[in-house]
Amino acid sequence: MNLTASPTSERIPTVEVLGTPISSMSMDDTLLKIQSWIAGTDSHLIVTADATALVIAEEKPRFREVLGKASLITADSVGILWAMKRAGCKNPHKVSGVDLVAKLVALSAQHGYRIFFLGAEPGVADRAAERFRLQHPGCNIVGTHHGYFPADSDEIVAQTIAKAKPDILFAAMGMPRQEEFILRTMPLVGAKIGMGVGGSFDVFSGKTKRAPVLLQKMRMEWAWRLMLNPSKLSKVKLLPKFVMLILKNKP
Numbered sequence: 001m002n003l004t005a006s007p008t009s010e011r012i013p014t015v016e017v018l019g020t021p022i023s024s025m026s027m028d029d030t031l032l033k034i035q036s037w038i039a040g041t042d043s044h045l046i047v048t049a050d051a052t053a054l055v056i057a058e059e060k061p062r063f064r065e066v067l068g069k070a071s072l073i074t075a076d077s078v079g080i081l082w083a084m085k086r087a088g089c090k091n092p093h094k095v096s097g098v099d100l101v102a103k104l105v106a107l108s109a110q111h112g113y114r115i116f117f118l119g120a121e122p123g124v125a126d127r128a129a130e131r132f133r134l135q136h137p138g139c140n141i142v143g144t145h146h147g148y149f150p151a152d153s154d155e156i157v158a159q160t161i162a163k164a165k166p167d168i169l170f171a172a173m174g175m176p177r178q179e180e181f182i183l184r185t186m187p188l189v190g191a192k193i194g195m196g197v198g199g200s201f202d203v204f205s206g207k208t209k210r211a212p213v214l215l216q217k218m219r220m221e222w223a224w225r226l227m228l229n230p231s232k233l234s235k236v237k238l239l240p241k242f243v244m245l246i247l248k249n250k251p
Contacts, residue, residue: 012072015089018054018245020067022084023074026093030074031103034193037071038113038167043186044071045179046195048097051079051242053175058245063176066183074100079239083246097197101170101204108168109138116161116191118181119147119172120201127205142166147173151181158185168193172201 012033014021023030037044047053047070057064067073074095075081084092108115117125125144132139143164149157161169169191171178178196186194202208 014073015084015087015092017080017083017087018058018249019064020049020054020057020073022049022080022092023072023095024084024089024092025074025095027095027099027103030072030093030095030100031107033072034100034104035107035111038192040192043191044193045069045182045186046071046100046193047073047179048076048095048100048196048198049073049080050077051083051239052077054080055242055245056176060176063179066176066179069183070179079242083242086246097195098200098203100195101197101200104168105132105139105141106136108140109136112140113167114140114142114165115168115170116142116164116166117144117170117172117201118157118161119145119170119178119197120199120205120207122146122148124205124207125172125201127207128201131204131206147171147178151177154181154185155188158188161185161189161191166191168195170195170197170200172197172199174198 012021013024015024016022025033034046045066047067049067053067057067075084075092076094076096081092081094104113105115107113117129119125120128123146125146129141129144132141143161143166145157145160166189169182169189171182171194173181173196175196175198178198182194182196199208
């Protein structure tokens with residue numbers, strides 16, 4: 001199974017932010033694109049990028065290479081949306097990992113998509129899967145596995161995932177670990193879609209509460225996550241660097 005190269009070959013409308021092509025598609029169009037890929041024969045890496053991701057790409061050429069192999073990179077933060085507007089995109093759309101997970105799980109109940117949950121602490125992915133099964137009866141989550149294993153065990157874990165024959169692999173192991181795992185093991189796993197989803201399983205399992213709807217509408221989810229988990233301060237500290245990098249680039 002081949003891994004596709006870049007979003008430009010798929011004619012996805014994008015806006016370049018710090019050298020990275022960010023999709024300007026709506027959530028509905030994004031889901032249609034993903035469904036078309038599931039119906040196809042190739043494998044696709046999807047990255048849901050926040051400002052931190054692009055700073056990491058500036059600092060780590062290896063991760064820049066990973067982004068270059070993604071079929072789709074979506075805007076997953078207020079900072080990315082701001083940068084897209086500054087680059088001339090009048091109506092950028094936020095397409096977050098947590099929302100994509102929820103919508104694709106719901107679609108799996110309708111279309112039978114086979115989904116595998118990989119990542120988070122032991123037991124978290126299991127609880128997330130069980131809660132989804134209650135919320136969306138018939139959703140096709142075919143397996144789970146925690147994310148606490150060393151990189152030298154990637155192939156062993158991938159072989160376990162492959163036995164479940166997933167169409168979609170959601171990996172929640174933090175960036176860039178999750179994307180690197182997907183790229184390294186996709187030929188073995190054979191999923192049509194591989195997507196890093198960060199802390200999504202913590203939210204869906206109930207371990208972490210998602211921000212109230214009002215804060216979501218105000219695009220202040222980052223502040224809520226920081227309040228619940230002060231360890232994320234290291235990520236927040238990268239935001240000023242992101243802003244400076246954007247301001248140095250003429251719109």
